[in-house]
Amino acid sequence: EVQLVESGGGLVQPGGSLRLSCAASGFTFSSYDMHWVRQATGKGLEWVSAIGTAGDTYYPGSVKGRFTISRENAKNSLYLQMNSLRAGDTAVYYCAREYYDILTGPYGMDVWGQGTTVTVSS
Amino acid sequence: QSALTQPASVSGSPGQSITISCTGTSSDVGGYNYVSWYQQHPGKAPKLMIYEVSNRPSGVSNRFSGSKSGNTASLTISGLQAEDEADYYCSSYTSSSTLFGGGTKLTVL
Numbered sequence: 001e002v003q004l005v006e007s008g009g010g011l012v013q014p015g016g017s018l019r020l021s022c023a024a025s026g027f028t029f030s031s032y033d034m035h036w037v038r039q040a041t042g043k044g045l046e047w048v049s050a051i052g053t054a055g056d057t058y059y060p061g062s063v064k065g066r067f068t069i070s071r072e073n074a075k076n077s078l079y080l081q082m083n084s085l086r087a088g089d090t091a092v093y094y095c096a097r098e099y100y101d102i103l104t105g106p107y108g109m110d111v112w113g114q115g116t117t118v119t120v121s122s
Numbered sequence: 123q124s125a126l127t128q129p130a131s132v133s134g135s136p137g138q139s140i141t142i143s144c145t146g147t148s149s150d151v152g153g154y155n156y157v158s159w160y161q162q163h164p165g166k167a168p169k170l171m172i173y174e175v176s177n178r179p180s181g182v183s184n185r186f187s188g189s190k191s192g193n194t195a196s197l198t199i200s201g202l203q204a205e206d207e208a209d210y211y212c213s214s215y216t217s218s219s220t221l222f223g224g225g226t227k228l229t230v231l
Contacts, residue, residue: 035220037168037222044125044209044211044222044223044224044225045160045162045168045211045213045222045225046222047213047219047220047221047222050219050220058218058219058220059219060219094167094168096168104174105154105155105156105174105215106156106158106173106174106215107173107174108158108170108172108173108174108179108213109158109160109168109170109213110170110173110179112167112168112169113167114167115167
């Protein structure tokens, strides 16, 4: 079964750090681009970061310099290191996979995890 | 970059068709044929419904269709069913990021 399982969420104080993990199974992890997407309670989806199969990384301005995405293909795992956390980072964090064909482009995020909750509060 | 613009809500009766718009710019929606649509039921993870503007993943009903004109993409759901009631998000690839729309709540009357 194709599956993504996030872990590592929790309560952290403003300015603190947290590392999220996403364990992949049932597919060739190294062949897929991977994303982190978050959703604050009652709000919409917000793209947080992406990492390509070659290890290239991408971030929106809201997290650039604070968050670092990485992957360990040998362990079928995706990570998100979050530093200098703010109240506005409070959300459910999802990992998602996306196949990217060099000729035809991205195929959309077709598999998502169940999410892990991050709460930034004193 | 700003989020893509979607209507906050749409509604329709069972059996009817509805269309949700997603407006961006020439740097995102208008510049690439890489628009995706996601369905999200309360408390659940998003589900991919459309990719590359108009392609349906395996297992997605053909009642769902996508299109694009200029900087605006659209999701059409025909033959509305009660189970279609959910939030819908568009997404667009750009050269260095992924953008989501603000989301549209679909109510089936």
